[in-house]
Structures are given as C-alpha cells and as structure tokens.
Amino acid sequence: MAPATSIKGLADVPLRAALSARYQNTFAYPTIKDRCPVILCKVIDHLYRERNNIGRQLGEEAQEGLKSVVEELSKLRYEMQTNKPVTPLEETESDDDISVWNSYLVQQKERESNSCTWYTAPWLWVECYMYRRISQAVFSVPQLRSFDVFRSQKEEGMLSSLSAMRQLGEWWSRRLENLDVNKDQLEDWQTLLEVCLWGNKCDLSISAGSKMAASGDPVQGLKKLKSNILLDQGKEVWDCLQSRGGKNLTVDIVMDNSGFELFTDLCLADFLVSSKVADKVRMRIKDQPWFVSDTTPTDLNWSLAKLVEDVELSRLGRRWTEHFSSGTWSSVADPFWTFPHDFSQMKETDVTLYNTLGQADLVIFKGDLNYRKLVGDLNWETTVSFATALQVFRPAPILSLRTAKADVMVGLATGQAEEVTEKDPEWMVNGQWGVIQFADLPK
Secondary structure: OOOOEOOOEOOOOOOOOEOEOOOOOOOHHHHHHHHHHHHHHHHHHHHHHOHHHHHHHHOHHHHHHHHHHHHHHHHHHHHHHOOOEOOOOOOOOOOOOHHHHHHHHHHHHHHOOOOOEOOOOEHHHHHHHHHHHHHHHHHOOHHHOOOOOOHHHHHHHHHOOHHHHHHHHHHHHHHHHOOOOOOOOHHHHHHHHHHHHHHOOOOOOOOOOOOOOOOOOOOOOHHHHHHHEEEEOHHHHHHHHHHOOOOOOEEEEEOOEOOHHHHHHHHHHHHHHHOOOOOEEEEEOOOOOOOOOEOOHHHHHHHHHHHHHOOOOHHHHHHHHHHHHHOOEEEEOOHHHHOOOOHHHHHHHOHHHHHHHOOOOEEEEEHHHHHHHHOOOEOOOOOOOHHHHOOOOOOOOEEEEEEOOOOOOOOOOOOHHHHHHHHOOOOOOOOOOEEEEEEOOOO
C-alpha cells in the first residue's frame, strides 16, 4: 500500500474518487479480502461455541434459530470472497431502515452502471453493509433480536483495560477535587483531548476482532505520543467554546468504541460540565451492533454498572450515572449512524438529526469511521482543508478526534504526508498517528 501524497492523494486512485477494493494498493482491498471475512468467521465460530449458553439464556427457539443465522453469515462470507453483487436487504415489518438501505443500493447501481460488487463498490458502503447484513441475520430470529454477537468481545475488552482506566480515573478524580471554574482550564482540556484521541486506538474492527486492551498510565503516556499528532487544533476549539459565553452551551459527542475509549469519552464529558464549559452533553451512539466494538445503549448501561461495581472506579461510576439521571448528560441512538450514507448526505437523508446537531455549540466526532464519513471516504489530496472535505456538512463547529486506520487524510501541510511516510510507511492505517482537527462554522 502506498500512502497518500500532498498533491495526488493515493497514486493508483483517481483524485477525489471514492475509495474501493477495486484499487489493490489501498487498505480497502485487504479489508474486503481478509479482515471482513475473518470478522465473519469469528462471529460464526462464536455462535457455534456459545449455542448451548445462548439456548439456556434465551430459550430453545433462539438456539435453534442460530442455525439459520450461521447459514446466512456463511452465505454473506461467500458472497464477499467471490465478489458477488451486493443484494437488497430482505423486507420486514420491524426494521425501519431497510427501505433506506435498499434505496441507497438503487442509487449506487445507477451511479456505478449496475456494477455493484464487493470489490468494485465504494469501500465505506460495503463495509457498513456487511455489519447491517449481520444484524439482518440475527434479527431474523425474533428470540435473538436483543442478542449482540460482539458483546463478549466488547466486555472482555473493557475488563482487560481496567488497570489503565483506574489510573486515568485516579488522575481525573484528583483534578475534579482541585477544579476551580474561575481559572483557565485549557491544560485539562488539552490533556483529555489527547487521552480521548489515543483511546481510539482500541478498535476491535481494525484487529478483525482480536483482543485489544489499553495498558499503562494513559496520561503519562501522552508525552511519547505528542509527536505522532499530525495536526492539533485543540486550542482553536477551546477558544471557540470560550467565545460562546460559557452559558447554556451544549456539546454533542458522536461516539465510537466501547470499553476504554468510552471511559475516556466519559472523562471528557465530565470535564465539560464540571468546568462549566458546557451545561449539557449529548452522547450519540449506535442503535445496533456495529464495527465490532462500537458503543450501543446496552454497552453504555453495562459499562456504567461495571464502573459502579469496581472499588476504585465506583465513585466516578455513581457520579456519571447521576449525570444521566439529572439530564446533564443524555444518550441517543440515532439511526443515521448505521445508515450507508456519508455525512454530506445527512441533510437530505435525516434533516431532523442535522438540525438537532445544529443546536449544539460543538459536535465532537470520535474515531476512524466517523472521520471517513465526515470527509466522504474520498481520495483527497492530504493538503485539502478539513472544512473543504466536509463539503456541505456544516451544522455546527466540528471537532474530529481520530487515529488513522484508513488511507484517507486531509488538513496536512504541504510535504507533511511525505515526511511521515519516510518515518512510517504504514502511518495511514496502523492507528499510531492521529489528528485533533477542527472546522468552525463559515463566517
């Protein structure tokens, strides 16, 4: 894989074209060829190994229904590996998003002259489609509609990261005790932005579902990672928030992974309300299992309960539970986050959500998938501005905290991409480099 350049983006892809597995020198190709089939294989193996436990928990009909789920997932894996055409989702009365997905497929066929196969279609779309097909297979069995095929991996990921969470929790608890709302809080803001940025490294989809856990002291580790932040606009975001007066402010966080990353996000959200920077934080999460480790309502509730149970983290767990109970924090599982669309299409597809985001004083987008959707997953030259790459998606000031796990990047200085390539040829996809990127509303 050849990293993108300042002028041409990825050399083998037309400039500003959609990334796709048809281009074998891009990360899309090994994703569709290897990573996605491995994820499906692990889901199938998990269902087979856990069939008796699932039967005890959800009943014999659920256990019997697993056979059809495994058949559907095996069929999906075959379609992917043999480059079959992408097919419509099956119509049911209980899934409101199916017409959205199938209409999108029709549009893609028109755009691609009816050539919509796994290796020729846009990568962003077909990778999302795989997860929606997993949901379709599971949801087809009524007794399994509450079952998350990735739950055990997510829970193991959080429990194996408890040591790092306790160290971060201890640091944040000390900061809370000494918090003075009359003093400048820029230092804590910057620290938590960086903690949240690197918390995004714990992504189970990039590891094809293999175990990933945070370790060490997250705050102490920031110094070593500082030089791996390709663009840091945290101070600009802080100035933007300060300029808005500090009263009745709302910050939205469009969240990514559960586990350790979720914990870092909750620390940042606590800072926002405790420091009086914002009055409310709205957390936007997935409405169904997505990209292995993305946060769902069940994940959020389970995580809070585990924090309350943990001796060292119980105080924060209770504090954060109260934030939700009081309405200072809220969580919303917006359907749009599991649609196939990039965010430039939100205004047409879900104008209510677009307008709701427009009521926020800042929208923070976490992670690689959200970044790809923000910039359209196009082959941008790396020097194009973040604001330009957002295209028509400008509901509010936007902050992206993203470690790079896909070969798309914008907002860099001329020659910067080439310089990083000399240090690390895999910098665009290995999760070791990140950006704190900001776009204010047009003046």
